[in-house]
Amino acid sequence: MSTLRMNTTTRYVLLVFIVIIGLHSILSFTHEEYGRATSLKRITGQIPWSSTSSIPEQYYHPNPAVNATRRANATILMLARNSDTDNAVRSVRELEDKFNKNFQYPWVFLNEEPFSEEFKRRVSNVISGPVEFGLIPHDHWFQPDWIDEAKATAGREKMVQDRIIYGGSVSYRNMCRFNSGFFYRHSLLQKYKWYWRVEPDVHFHCDIEFDPFLYMEDNDKVYSFTITMYEYYATIPTLWDTVKKFTDMYPQFVSSDNSMGYLSDNGGETYNLCHFWSNFEIASMDFWRSEAYTKFFNFLDEAGGFYYERWGDAPVHSIGAGLFARKDQIHFWDNIGYEHNPYTHCPRGSGNWEKGKCACDPKRSFDFDGYSCMRQWERISPFQG
Ligand SMILES: Nc1nc2c(ncn2[C@@H]2O[C@H](COP(=O)(O)OP(=O)(O)O)[C@@H](O)[C@H]2O)c(=O)[nH]1
Numbered sequence: 001m002s003t004l005r006m007n008t009t010t011r012y013v014l015l016v017f018i019v020i021i022g023l024h025s026i027l028s029f030t031h032e033e034y035g036r037a038t039s040l041k042r043i044t045g046q047i048p049w050s051s052t053s054s055i056p057e058q059y060y061h062p063n064p065a066v067n068a069t070r071r072a073n074a075t076i077l078m079l080a081r082n083s084d085t086d087n088a089v090r091s092v093r094e095l096e097d098k099f100n101k102n103f104q105y106p107w108v109f110l111n112e113e114p115f116s117e118e119f120k121r122r123v124s125n126v127i128s129g130p131v132e133f134g135l136i137p138h139d140h141w142f143q144p145d146w147i148d149e150a151k152a153t154a155g156r157e158k159m160v161q162d163r164i165i166y167g168g169s170v171s172y173r174n175m176c177r178f179n180s181g182f183f184y185r186h187s188l189l190q191k192y193k194w195y196w197r198v199e200p201d202v203h204f205h206c207d208i209e210f211d212p213f214l215y216m217e218d219n220d221k222v223y224s225f226t227i228t229m230y231e232y233y234a235t236i237p238t239l240w241d242t243v244k245k246f247t248d249m250y251p252q253f254v255s256s257d258n259s260m261g262y263l264s265d266n267g268g269e270t271y272n273l274c275h276f277w278s279n280f281e282i283a284s285m286d287f288w289r290s291e292a293y294t295k296f297f298n299f300l301d302e303a304g305g306f307y308y309e310r311w312g313d314a315p316v317h318s319i320g321a322g323l324f325a326r327k328d329q330i331h332f333w334d335n336i337g338y339e340h341n342p343y344t345h346c347p348r349g350s351g352n353w354e355k356g357k358c359a360c361d362p363k364r365s366f367d368f369d370g371y372s373c374m375r376q377w378e379r380i381s382p383f384q385g
């Protein structure tokens with residue numbers, strides 16, 4: 001008896017369900033408005049956690065709202081030597097193919113020596129939009145006179161003995177200092193707010209058919225990354241103490257919603273060496289031009305650690321953005337597949353790898369490497385892909 005009653009109830013429920021589904025289908029087809037209002041995509045798009053993670057359709061090419069009528073005040077920036085020509089051309093060609101052929105953002109190339117005609121000819125040949133080549137002013141690049149050369153030499157020799165990568169190189173130190181505090185002051189960059197930093201010999205593994213600059217602008221971001229890892233302690237032994245001196249002097253610059261939980265495991269007492277890998281950056285130059293970062297960079301520069309030690313632009317930018325911006329102003333791009341030897345970030349969020357037609361292997365993404373700081377980042381900004 002009870003089995004028969006259950007069956008009848010079940011059959012009744014099923015019938016009602018089928019009628020509702022049928023009605024919904026008919027209405028969706030016959031009434032466009034109804035279909036739009038009730039589509040699953042629209043409903044899930046209204047849930048806050050799902051719309052913050054993936055990039056909304058409005059930023060995708062060929063959406064005319066993005067491509068034809070709206071562009072960000074942005075440039076793609078590469079620092080390179082004439083000897084980097086082959087690798088520079090390869091990086092440019094890849095980013096043009098994967099992204100910029102649809103957007104035609106202008107490129108700027110900078111060098112402390114004049115670019116050769118060969119460099120300019122080879123690079124211009126693979127670029128779809130405008131391109132400019134700039135010379136870096138002497139004072140923005142070379143070691144300042146007030147650096148104690150004996151102390152700097154001793155620091156380099158110690159690092160060579162300790163086999164620290166680029167430990168003996170002065171030009172590498174010039175480059176790190178320039179990227180930390182000077183590039184955004186270059187005359188060719190004054191007209192731009194946003195930049196995308198690209199290096200020679202990097203790879204983009206997925207189609208990037210959305211406009212990352214507009215996404216950042218609309219969502220009040222200032223800095224973004226694809227890979228995060230630990231710095232070599234030997235290159236920055238006194239950096240964190242210098243940072244603490246600065247924040248003690250200027251507590252007003254530290255955001256109340258900062259990323260200290262990513263930079264430190266003990267509330268700021270010591271630095272855990274986590275940084276955003278700055279060979280890829282999409283960020284706001286206005287943030288670096290702000291009073292907080294300007295005073296911060298000058299304070300670090302006066303301490304001399306770019307030459308007495310080997311402070312990298314990656315920890316300097318990461319600490320600057322991590323302390324002076326809100327944590328929600330720093331964005332992790334899961335959907336940009338990126339490789340700089342020897343590490344690759346490959347998308348892991350739902351559908352990102354497929355949507356970007358990515359060529360990388362998601363299993364081998366650096367995100368899962370023991371040397372990645374993704375766990376520290378996700379402590380303060382849970383993954384939402
Ligand atoms: N113009 C110029 N660019 C440099 C110099 N050293 C490094 N770069 C550029 O600075 C960036 C980082 O240098 P790279 O050798 O890739 O350092 P790594 O990524 O830390 O191994 C790249 O864009 C290089 O082309 C230099 O002496 N002069």
Ligand SMILES: [Mg+2]
Nearest residue numbers: 199200279340
């Ligand atoms: Mg490099």
